Amino acid sequence: MTIAMMIGYPNDSNFNMEYYLNHHLPTVTPIWKPFGMGPYRAMAATDSKSPYAMLVEIEWPDMEAVQRAQAETPAEISQKVMEDMKNFTAKDPVVWFMEKKASGS
Numbered sequence: 001m002t003i004a005m006m007i008g009y010p011n012d013s014n015f016n017m018e019y020y021l022n023h024h025l026p027t028v029t030p031i032w033k034p035f036g037m038g039p040y041r042a043m044a045a046t047d048s049k050s051p052y053a054m055l056v057e058i059e060w061p062d063m064e065a066v067q068r069a070q071a072e073t074p075a076e077i078s079q080k081v082m083e084d085m086k087n088f089t090a091k092d093p094v095v096w097f098m099e100k101k102a103s104g105s
Helices: 017-035 063-072 075-087
Strands: 003-010 040-044 052-060 094-099
Touching: 003 063, 017 040, 017 052, 017 063, 017 075, 052 063
Parallel strands: none
Antiparallel strands: 003 052, 003 094, 040 052
16 A cells, blocks of 8 residues: 655745755655655645645655654664754644555546
8 A cells, every 4th residue: 555654844934945855855865765765746835824835745655664764764864864854944844644545647
């Protein structure tokens, strides 16, 4: 079953879109790819009604792949990724998981 890891960055977090897209995503992607990280979509809010400035969907083959990525990424690398967050957001993201049931075009 395909899993979508959803990451929402709050709208009131002084989100730095340029830094996130040009530095953070390219840093995280090669760390998680070996564990099964699939395609991602980064979507920006189009108005102030959204609770999130940025919503990111990362596709994983299953929850086991996510758990392996979280457990087997060396602690010093995970710490650097977490510390990098201060460069693009003032608030912690909200993270949740969804199971893909259907998709279309």
